[in-house]
Amino acid sequence: MSELSSIFDPKRRQRFRRQLLSWYNTHQRDLPWRGVNDPYAVWISEIMLQQTVVAAVIPYFEKFMTRFPDLQTLANAEESEVLQYWEGLGYYSRARNIHKSAKIIVQEYQGKFPTSLKSLQKLPGIGRYTAGAICSFAYDQSAPIVEANTLRLYSRLIGLEEDPRSKSGQNQLWDFAELILPRKSPGIFNQALMDLGSLVCTPQNPACNQCPVSSACEAFLKDRQHKIPIPKVRPEITPLTDVSIAVFEGHKVMIRQRMSGERWAGLWDFPRFTLENMNGLAHPALKKRKSNGQKMLFAEHNNERSGKDDFPTGLSVDVVPRLEEYLREHAGVKASLHQFVAEIRHNVTRYKIRLLCFVAIVESADASQVSSSRLQSEEQALYRWVTVSELEAYPLSVTGRKFAKLLAQEIPSFD
DNA sequence: AAGGCGGGGGC
DNA sequence: GCCCCAGCCTT
Numbered sequence: 435m436s437e438l439s440s441i442f443d444p445k446r447r448q449r450f451r452r453q454l455l456s457w458y459n460t461h462q463r464d465l466p467w468r469g470v471n472d473p474y475a476v477w478i479s480e481i482m483l484q485q486t487v488v489a490a491v492i493p494y495f496e497k498f499m500t501r502f503p504d505l506q507t508l509a510n511a512e513e514s515e516v517l518q519y520w521e522g523l524g525y526y527s528r529a530r531n532i533h534k535s536a537k538i539i540v541q542e543y544q545g546k547f548p549t550s551l552k553s554l555q556k557l558p559g560i561g562r563y564t565a566g567a568i569c570s571f572a573y574d575q576s577a578p579i580v581e582a583n584t585l586r587l588y589s590r591l592i593g594l595e596e597d598p599r600s601k602s603g604q605n606q607l608w609d610f611a612e613l614i615l616p617r618k619s620p621g622i623f624n625q626a627l628m629d630l631g632s633l634v635c636t637p638q639n640p641a642c643n644q645c646p647v648s649s650a651c652e653a654f655l656k657d658r659q660h661k662i663p664i665p666k667v668r669p670e671i672t673p674l675t676d677v678s679i680a681v682f683e684g685h686k687v688m689i690r691q692r693m694s695g696e697r698w699a700g701l702w703d704f705p706r707f708t709l710e711n712m713n714g715l716a717h718p719a720l721k722k723r724k725s726n727g728q729k730m731l732f733a734e735h736n737n738e739r740s741g742k743d744d745f746p747t748g749l750s751v752d753v754v755p756r757l758e759e760y761l762r763e764h765a766g767v768k769a770s771l772h773q774f775v776a777e778i779r780h781n782v783t784r785y786k787i788r789l790l791c792f793v794a795i796v797e798s799a800d801a802s803q804v805s806s807s808r809l810q811s812e813e814q815a816l817y818r819w820v821t822v823s824e825l826e827a828y829p830l831s832v833t834g835r836k837f838a839k840l841l842a843q844e845i846p847s848f849d
Numbered sequence: 850a851a852g853g854c855g856g857g858g859g860c
Numbered sequence: 861g862c863c864c865c866a867g868c869c870t871t
Contacts, residue, residue: 480866484867485868486866487866561867564867564868567866631866637863
């Protein structure tokens with residue numbers, strides 16, 4: 435690293451700060467949580483922004499702050515309603531954690547928002563970055579930050595060739611974040627760093643020609659900006675086929691609340707399972723997908739094809755008894771598969787999922803009263819029977835919501 | 850150190 | 861399609 439012009443040199447550091455703030459004066463983003471020093475509002479925005487792009491957060495932030503304008507309102511709300519306002523944003527533990535934290539602050543901090551890095555990090559969902567963001571943005575404390583934008587920016591500034599996510603890389607980045615931070619207005623300075631990272635020092639094709647601090651950038655000086663930071667290793671994607679079944683008894687449909695430890699914990703869903711997890715079922719059941727993706731009634735299908743052919747999805751009809759058995763064992767309900775509704779494709783973490791949605795009908799009026807002794811593990815879950823229109827008041831995953839909308843719009847006879 | 854956790858923006 | 865996103869928590 436060149437000595438005299440190094441970003442670590444105190445004089446060069448001063449110049450860097452001036453250049454950055456000058457750029458920020460004319461280029462800063464206009465965001466709903468900018469210029470806000472209410473720690474509550476800063477907190478909510480920061481939690482929503484975790485692993486989530488700004489454009490996706492804005493409408494959620496506006497609606498959330500209208501419904502839960504302050505700590506008390508949030509603490510007094512039901513978790514389920516908080517989750518409703520989070521529906522579609524993903525990473526739902528964030529919503530459960532802010533609700534938990536709001537209650538903790540009210541009960542253990544007398545409703546006064548914590549003001550130190552240390553106390554903030556004790557709250558669930560607040561780590562080193564978020565604590566630093568709240569302290570610097572809301573309280574103008576001189577707390578360093580490292581997140582996606584600044585990780586990339588700092589890595590390039592110091593020419594970090596090793597993995598910035600490793601322990602060693604993290605140490606260097608946090609040290610640099612602290613070193614670069616000025617005494618004066620650290621909050622604005624941190625936001626300026628993030629905007630530079632977001633608008634100029636982008637992941638692909640960084641705009642080094644428009645960068646106010648390129649002369650201080652080790653990566654730029656070595657023409658390494660396209661190689662730094664080294665990209666995350668992408669996990670292998672596993673294809674899966676899930677089945678989701680809306681079980682109707684009259685005009686009511688069965689839903690269950692997903693349990694902690696499960697994906698979408700706290701949200702509600704129709705009984706849903708992964709074919710690959712059902713003993714030896716997936717392989718023979720899944721055949722090559724047919725070209726005709728039209729949905730059709732199972733009954734009609736059965737009649738036309740003598741009950742021996744696949745669903746339009748490539749799912750063998752042979753699987754139907756197993757699905758019904760599964761429903762009986764895991765959801766405690768005796769129902770018969772009635773109709774194929776739709777195939778929904780979606781990706782979640784490292785899975786690429788085809789979700790096959792069916793309607794089933796409870797066989798007799800008292801058939802849903804299956805003794806709980808028959809139920810296996812998952813059946814400690816909370817189940818409810820609701821009308822399709824009542825589903826609007828329950829937080830669902832995005833796929834659950836899509837299925838619910840199909841039930842409401844395309845099968846009005848079930849409501 | 851590694852894996853889980855969601856959904857979509859933007860190209 | 862693909863890469864990535866104002867991270868945190870558990871194992």
